[in-house]
Amino acid sequence: MTNEIKNKIQPIIANFSVTRHILKRFNLRASKRLGQNFLIDKSVVDDIVNAAEIEADENILEIGPGIGTLTQGLLEVGANVTAVELDKKLPAVLAETLNGYENFKLIQGDILKVDINDIMNNQPFKVVANLPYYITSQIILTLLEKKLPITKLVTMVQREVAERMVATPENLAIAKESAKTYGALSVAVQFYTEPQIAFDVPPASFLPSPDVTSSVIVCNVRKSPAVAVNDEKFFFRVVRGAFGQRRKTLLNSLIGAGFNRETILTALKKANIEPTCRAEMLSLADFAAISNFLSQSDAD
Numbered sequence: 418m419t420n421e422i423k424n425k426i427q428p429i430i431a432n433f434s435v436t437r438h439i440l441k442r443f444n445l446r447a448s449k450r451l452g453q454n455f456l457i458d459k460s461v462v463d464d465i466v467n468a469a470e471i472e473a474d475e476n477i478l479e480i481g482p483g484i485g486t487l488t489q490g491l492l493e494v495g496a497n498v499t500a501v502e503l504d505k506k507l508p509a510v511l512a513e514t515l516n517g518y519e520n521f522k523l524i525q526g527d528i529l530k531v532d533i534n535d536i537m538n539n540q541p542f543k544v545v546a547n548l549p550y551y552i553t554s555q556i557i558l559t560l561l562e563k564k565l566p567i568t569k570l571v572t573m574v575q576r577e578v579a580e581r582m583v584a585t586p587e588n589l590a591i592a593k594e595s596a597k598t599y600g601a602l603s604v605a606v607q608f609y610t611e612p613q614i615a616f617d618v619p620p621a622s623f624l625p626s627p628d629v630t631s632s633v634i635v636c637n638v639r640k641s642p643a644v645a646v647n648d649e650k651f652f653f654r655v656v657r658g659a660f661g662q663r664r665k666t667l668l669n670s671l672i673g674a675g676f677n678r679e680t681i682l683t684a685l686k687k688a689n690i691e692p693t694c695r696a697e698m699l700s701l702a703d704f705a706a707i708s709n710f711l712s713q714s715d716a717d
Contacts, residue, residue: 427489427514427515427516427517429459429489430484430485430486430489430514431456431457431458431459431461431462431486431487431489431490432457432459433457433624436455436457436484436486436624437624439484439510439514440455440484440624443506443509443510445484445506445510453483453504453549454623454624454625454626454627455483455484455486455623455624456483456486456487456547456622456623457486457622457623457624458618458621458622459490461618461622462486462487462489462490463490464615464616464633465487465490465545465547465571465573465633466487466490466491466493466494466545468571468615468616468633468635469491469543469545469569469571469635470569471491471494471495471496471543471545472495473494473495473496474495474496474497475495475496475497475542475543476496476497476499476537476538476540476541476542476543477491477496477497477498477499477542477543477544477545478499478500478501478533478536478537478542478543478544478545478546478567479491479498479499479500479501479544479545479546480500480501480528480544480546480548480556481500481501481502481503481528481546481547481548481549482500482502482507482511482523483502483504483507483547484507484510484511484514485510485511485514485515486547487545487546487547488500488511488515488521489514489515489518491545492515492518492520492521495520496520497520497522498520498521498522499522499523499524499536499537499542500521500522500523500524501524501525501526501527501528501531501536502523502524502525502526503525503526503527503528505525508523508525511523522536524536528556528559529555529556529559533560533563533565534565534566537565537566539566540566541566541567541568542565542566542567542568543567543568543569543570543571544560544567544569544570544571544572545570545571545572546571546572546573547572547573548572548573548574550574550575550578550627550629553572553574553575553578554578554602557570557572557582557606557636558602558605558606561605561606561609561610561638567638568637568638569635569636569637569638570610570634570635570636570638571615571633571634571635571636572633572634572636573618573631573632573633573634574631574632574634575629575630575631575632576617576629576630576631576632577629578602578632579614579632579633579634580598580614580632581598581599581600581602581603582602582603582606582607582612582634582636583603583606583607583612583613583614583634584598584599584600584603585599585603585607585700586599586697586698586699586700599697600660600696600697601653601656601657601660604656604701604704605653605656606636607643607701608642608643608644608652608701609636609638609639609642609643610636610637610638610639611636611637611639612634612635612636612637613634613635613636614632614633614634614635615632615633615634615635616632616633617630617631617632617633618630618631618632618633619631643701644701644702644704644705645705646705646708646709646712647708647709647712647713648708648712651708651711651712652704652705652708652712654674655671655674655676655704655707655708655711656696656704656708657674658670658671658673658674658675658676659671659674659696659699659704659707660696660697661673661674663695663696663697665695666692666693666694666695667685667690667691667692667693667694667695667696667699668681668682668685668692668693670695670696676711680711680714681711683710683714684707684710684711684714685707687706687710688703688706688707688710690703690706690707
């Protein structure tokens, strides 16, 4: 960052008084519809930036910059930040709160609809964001499924979602205890990345305070998927089908998802998996084995 930029740095936004002043000045209120809660703890901003391991001039995609709280922290360490904001009221706010930062670009639009490769100039990048809780899973899965040149995702999500992203079926006992935690989201995130919860963020760190604890999760994107599958789309069809009816056995869940009973039984036998087990007992390798056998039978 040049000295000229440094001389224009705004007051620290991650502060209760500054945030309240900005909200009052622009007559803003947190939108429940858009899942807005404004971060007011600078130490949390610093911890997120540190977790992202950002180098100078590195490209960062931020989703939902809000009034620029986390954005400012990213810009301060010299990152080139491209932010996508859905709320049409906020570009005018960001033009003032981030005035003087030449390494910032704002795209007004829906992250699920914009051409991400285009706005990131077809270059590798990291995602760093405080995601709206109501659409967290959809955003993360969309980013991963698009096979974008993402090297790392560092996102703040609801603690419950973070636990689902890192959950594993290590053994039957643990699987029973975590049956509501390990699921299709766990498999998808771990298929594409190596996720780890970095730290928790209490409700008091936000204005207004949410009703839940948040967590920052770091997902290092794998160079290749965790397991080899014949057809990724088919693999996730099997995964979604298996978890679609949690109270049912794996056999009945897959039948309910439209797979042939005899074909399923043959695939499970080849994969050395009991038909009476449940989806939360299966590893990624188990799902890959079932998927590969079923896709081969489907092709035949």
